[in-house]
Structure formats: C-alpha cells, structure tokens
Amino acid sequence: MFLFAALAVLPYLLSYSQQEIAVLLVINVLLVCSYRLLTLTGEWSLGHVVIMGVGAYASALLAKRLGVPVPLSLLLGACIAAATAAVLSIPLFRMKGFYFLIGSFAAGEIIRLIWKRFTNPFGGPKGLKRIDPFPDIDIGFLSIDFYEPVNYYFLALIIVSASVFILYRIERSRIGLTFHAIHWQDRLAESVGVDTFRYRTLAFVIASFFAGIAGGLYAHYIGAVNPTRFSVDQMVYVLVWAIVGGTATFYGPILGVVVLTVINEIVLRGLGVDTARPLIYGAILILSVLYLPNGLESLGPRLRARWQRWRGGTVMAGGEAP
Amino acid sequence: MNGQDEQPILEARHLTRRFGGLVAVNKFNFSVRAGTIHGLIGPNGAGKTTTFNVISGYYAPTEGQVFFRGIDVSGRKTSQLAEMGLIRTFQGSTLFQEFSVLDNVRVGRHLGARAGFFSRLLGTDVLSERKADEMARESLAFFGLEHLADEPVSNLPHGHQRMLGMAVALAAEPEVLLLDEPFTGMNPEETGRMMTLVRRIRDRGVTVMLVEHDMRAVMNLCDRITVMNFGALLIEGSPEAVRHDPAVIEAYLGSGAARDADGPKRADGADGAA
Numbered sequence: 001m002f003l004f005a006a007l008a009v010l011p012y013l014l015s016y017s018q019q020e021i022a023v024l025l026v027i028n029v030l031l032v033c034s035y036r037l038l039t040l041t042g043e044w045s046l047g048h049v050v051i052m053g054v055g056a057y058a059s060a061l062l063a064k065r066l067g068v069p070v071p072l073s074l075l076l077g078a079c080i081a082a083a084t085a086a087v088l089s090i091p092l093f094r095m096k097g098f099y100f101l102i103g104s105f106a107a108g109e110i111i112r113l114i115w116k117r118f119t120n121p122f123g124g125p126k127g128l129k130r131i132d133p134f135p136d137i138d139i140g141f142l143s144i145d146f147y148e149p150v151n152y153y154f155l156a157l158i159i160v161s162a163s164v165f166i167l168y169r170i171e172r173s174r175i176g177l178t179f180h181a182i183h184w185q186d187r188l189a190e191s192v193g194v195d196t197f198r199y200r201t202l203a204f205v206i207a208s209f210f211a212g213i214a215g216g217l218y219a220h221y222i223g224a225v226n227p228t229r230f231s232v233d234q235m236v237y238v239l240v241w242a243i244v245g246g247t248a249t250f251y252g253p254i255l256g257v258v259v260l261t262v263i264n265e266i267v268l269r270g271l272g273v274d275t276a277r278p279l280i281y282g283a284i285l286i287l288s289v290l291y292l293p294n295g296l297e298s299l300g301p302r303l304r305a306r307w308q309r310w311r312g313g314t315v316m317a318g319g320e321a322p
Numbered sequence: 323m324n325g326q327d328e329q330p331i332l333e334a335r336h337l338t339r340r341f342g343g344l345v346a347v348n349k350f351n352f353s354v355r356a357g358t359i360h361g362l363i364g365p366n367g368a369g370k371t372t373t374f375n376v377i378s379g380y381y382a383p384t385e386g387q388v389f390f391r392g393i394d395v396s397g398r399k400t401s402q403l404a405e406m407g408l409i410r411t412f413q414g415s416t417l418f419q420e421f422s423v424l425d426n427v428r429v430g431r432h433l434g435a436r437a438g439f440f441s442r443l444l445g446t447d448v449l450s451e452r453k454a455d456e457m458a459r460e461s462l463a464f465f466g467l468e469h470l471a472d473e474p475v476s477n478l479p480h481g482h483q484r485m486l487g488m489a490v491a492l493a494a495e496p497e498v499l500l501l502d503e504p505f506t507g508m509n510p511e512e513t514g515r516m517m518t519l520v521r522r523i524r525d526r527g528v529t530v531m532l533v534e535h536d537m538r539a540v541m542n543l544c545d546r547i548t549v550m551n552f553g554a555l556l557i558e559g560s561p562e563a564v565r566h567d568p569a570v571i572e573a574y575l576g577s578g579a580a581r582d583a584d585g586p587k588r589a590d591g592a593d594g595a596a
Binding site: 180181185193195 | 412
C-alpha cells in the first residue's frame with residue numbers, strides 16, 4: 001500500500017525532466033523484469049534490447065502504416081516480438097551458456113541490420129519518426145493528454161505493474177520451478193520428462209512478449225525509434241541493472257534499475273559533474289560488484305525497512321494535495 | 323521358462339555407438355523382462371555407461387535399435403522416453419542442490435501434474451498441484467525422507483542424497499527404472515537398506531535395470547544379469563549361471579592380467595565376482 005501511494009505521489013515531487021526519466025524508468029523496470037524470467041533457465045541473452053526494439057518497431061509500424069489503434073498495436077507488437085523469439089529459439093537453443101550468449105548477440109545484430117538496410121518500411125539508420133502517440137482520452141468530465149509525462153507515467157505504471165504481476169505469478173508457479181530446475185540440472189530435469197527445449201523456448205517467448213510491451217510503451221512515448229537505440233550498449237545497461245541488483249530474487253533487478261537510474265540521472269546530474277558522470281557511474285558499478293557480490297537484493301530487507309519509514313512520511317505529506 | 327515367451331519390456335538389438343573411431347558399444351544385445359531386477363555388469367570401460375546413456379536417450383545409437391514395450395524408441399529424446407515411462411537416475415548426487423528436498427521431488431512430478439499455461443497463471447492448477455505435493459511426500463516417505471522435506475538438499479548426507487535421487491525418479495511413476503550405480507559410495511548398511519528398497523520398487527510392479535560395480539549387491543539382488551565386455555555381449559543369464567561362467571571369470575581376471583598397470587583394480591572386480 002505504501003509502495004503504491006508513493007508511486008502515485010512520486011511524479012508530483014519531480015521536475016519536468018525528472019518526470020520524463022521516471023517514465024523511462026518504469027519502462028526499464030519491465031525490460032529488466034522480463035529479462036530476469038529468461039535468466040531463470042540459466043541462459044543470458046544479449047538480444048533482449050533488440051527484441052524490445054522488435055516490439056517498438058512493430059507497434060509503431062502497425063499504428064503508422066496500417067492505422068491500427070495504438071493500445072491494440074502495442075499488444076500486437078508484443079505478440080510479434082514473442083513470435084520472433086519463437087523463431088529465433090530454433091537455432092539459438094541448440095546452444096548453451098557462452099555460445100547462446102554470442103548467438104543471441106549475432107541474432108540481434110541481424111535484426112538491427114535489417115532495420116538499417118530496409119529503409120522501407122523500417123526507415124533505415126534514421127529509424128521511424130512521428131509515431132502515433134497514445135490517443136487522448138476525452139469523455140467530457142475526464143480528459144487525459146498522454147503528451148504530458150505525468151499522464152504517460154501513470155499509463156505506463158498501470159501496464160507495467162500488471163505485466164510485472166503476471167511475470168511474478170509465472171515465476172511462483174510450477175512453470176517457474178521447472179525453469180529453475182532446468183538451470184540447475186538440465187539432464188535430471190530431462191530424465192523426469194521435462195522437455196528442456198520447449199521450456200527454454202517458453203521462457204524466451206514470455207520474456208520477449210513483455211520486452212515487446214516495454215518497446216511499444218517506449219515508441220509511443222518518445223515518438224521515434226532508430227536502430228542505435230537498441231544497440232548492444234543499451235543491452236549492457238540491462239545486464240548491469242540485473243547484476244548490480246542481483247538475480248536471485250524477483251525484486252533484485254527492479255532494485256538494480258531503480259537505484260542505478262536514481263544515482264545516474266538524479267544524484268550525479270544534480271551534482272553537476274556532467275563530464276565525469278560515466279566515470280563515477282563506472283566506479284560505483286565496480287565498487288558494488290566488489291562489496292556486494294550478491295547484488296543490492298542482499299541489502300534488501302534492511303533497505304526496505306528504512307525506505308518504508310521514509311515513505312510513510314511522504315505519503316502523509318502528499319495525502320492532502322488532491 | 324515361461325518368461326522367455328513373453329515380449330521383453332526393454333530390448334536392445336545390435337546396438338552400436340561410436341565416438342569417432344572408438345566403438346564404445348558394439349552390436350550389443352540384451353532383453354529385460356517385465357517385473358524383474360536386471361543387472362548390467364562388466365569390467366571398467368566395457369561400455370556400460372554409454373549403453374545406459376543410449377537407452378535413456380542422451381545419445382542416439384549409431385546403429386541398431388532400442389525397443390521399449392515393443393516400440394522402436396531409438397533416438398528419442400530423454401523427455402519423450404520419460405513420458406513413456408522410462409525413467410533413469412544418475413551417478414553420485416545429481417540433484418537440484420539449490421532446492422528443498424520436497425521441491426526436488428515436486429519436479430519429479432512434472433509429468434503427473436499437467437496444467438495449461440493460463441491455469442498456472444490464474445492459480446486454478448491448485449488441485450493438481452496439491453495432488454502432486456501429496457504424491458511427492460509419498461515418494462519421500464517410501465525412502466524414509468519425509469521428515470527432511472523442507473531441508474535444503476545441500477544439508478543432506480551422501481546416502482540420503484542417493485535416496486532422494488531415487489525418490490525423484492519414483493515420483494515420475496516409472497514403468498522401467500534405470501539405476502546408474504545406485505550403491506556407489508555407500509557403506510554396507512546403506513547398501514543393504516537400498517537393496518531392500520529396490521526390491522520393494524520391483525514389488526510395486528516397476529521393472530528395474532541397474533549398472534553397478536558392487537558385485538555382491540548385484541549377485542544378491544538381480545533376477546537376471548547381462549555381462550558386457552569390450553562393448554559387446556558376453557553372456558546373459560541368472561546370477562548363478564553368470565557367477566560360474568568361465569568367460570565372465572576370464573573377462574575380469576584376464577583383463578587384469580593382461581594390463582599390469584591396472585592389475586589391482588581388476589583383481590578387486592574379480593574378487594567380487596568369485
């Protein structure tokens with residue numbers, strides 16, 4: 001409850017540019033949560049951001065070219081991302097571990113080359129611009145303009161919360177148990193009837209579906225996508241969020257993306273050390289890996305208790321505003 | 323022998339597996355009758371483990387066939403064979419070490435606890451899951467591990483881990499259970515207990531086939547024994563027949579005499595056989 005109240009009050013405490021960052025942060029939470037689902041089976045992909053891009057391009061093109069209404073195009077874009085993963089899994093899951101990592105990287109680069117090479121319909125290196133935004137809601141007494149970051153923040157928050165909840169349910173079900181089992185002993189899992197290829201594919205497809213949703217949310221917010229936005233640099237950020245946050249628990253990667261974004265975008269930007277920002281950011285990463293090898297999640301319980309006390313204060317202060 | 327007229331539940335015909343130039347299994351034949359405990363023995367390097375890996379679908383045979391319930395299953399995947407009722411165990415403590423004891427056995431119920439994706443999501447699989455939990459606990463109880471259900475596996479002593487490996491396999495409701503060296507690393511008392519359990523598994527109607535080095539255990543436990551040497555069949559018969567077969571004695575003693583470096587090791591095997 002405190003968490004929801006805090007999330008509801010949050011944008012009103014931020015500046016305009018910080019609100020924009022908050023929107024991207026919410027989208028990145030879904031990206032990293034979906035990535036964690038894939039890592040449950042023990043496979044780390046380098047193509048996850050590209051898959052997010054597949055969702056973004058697909059949703060944008062469906063809306064721009066075919067006039068599909070935007071919320072529907074988002075869902076269809078996610079389905080196309082999932083279908084792409086299903087096709088890619090046929091060659092990729094013949095590999096494991098390091099080979100899968102490289103294979104997924106290569107597959108991602110092929111997709112990015114297709115975007116660059118085929119100007120029609122993908123717009124080439126410049127990508128797609130003027131992507132339809134979410135339609136404004138205007139029903140007399142209520143009108144919501146999704147150009148406003150605050151409004152888009154709430155929209156993204158609702159969609160992402162629902163998606164994260166579904167991911168959580170999957171992990172806690174027998175499907176999640178089976179994913180873990182494949183990770184720790186795939187031969188033993190096979191011996192009691194687990195089709196490891198099917199389950200790896202399932203994890204990849206589900207993760208890609210939600211990455212596609214994140215991509216669609218991104219495309220219709222920014223209004224433009226290009227191949228560079230989904231390059232491997234961006235993938236490294238996802239890896240860093242997951243590793244610094246820790247992947248042993250469900251909330252580890254969420255913690256990672258939130259803490260690192262706050263440090264990078266708000267604290268360091270606020271300090272005005274703009275040119276030295278990557279340097280300091282890098283130092284923080286090295287220190288956190290050195291001194292918190294199990295990720296921020298190992299700090300979890302203590303941190304949460306402290307945060308909740310702090311949040312309790314803000315909720316009371318913000319409660320009178322509306 | 324009326325048994326001979328029956329169709330074997332598991333059979334290999336001219337089974338061959340090559341790795342590059344090495345022939346690990348060479349035109350090997352055996353047949354396992356339903357409801358028996360069947361031993362597969364042979365000197366080190368005879369190809370027992372490779373044979374096991376081919377039967378259980380980890381390797382495809384280079385040539386020849388494996389028949390399960392009269393169906394040619396050569397080259398099928400391990401998970402497909404498991405679905406048909408052919409379940410194997412592994413040497414040592416191959417377990418989900420990071421899971422609790424109960425969760426290990428719950429994974430073993432994979433095939434028995436089917437549910438659709440959305441019913442998992444919505445939690446409507448609760449009935450089949452409760453049933454799976456029940457059967458998992460029953461499987462633990464069979465091996466006397468029920469009081470350890472919530473322990474992490476890594477806390478279990480070696481003997482218990484071996485039992486748990488069997489409990490996972492039994493939870494999958496096998497028709498044929500393949501045991502890969504079930505007595506290795508066990509003290510005589512644990513071996514005795516395990517032998518009793520294997521007999522009880524057979525008495526439940528499960529056919530058991532095992533690879534094992536402990537000759538005394540094999541001779542006491544098995545109804546039928548297949549001996550292989552250099553990847554091929556040496557003899558198949560009752561423990562009595564195998565024990566006194568000159569070819570078997572020679573295989574164990576002879577190979578030891580031929581390769582002096584391995585002498586003591588081979589002699590151990592021969593002591594057991596004699």
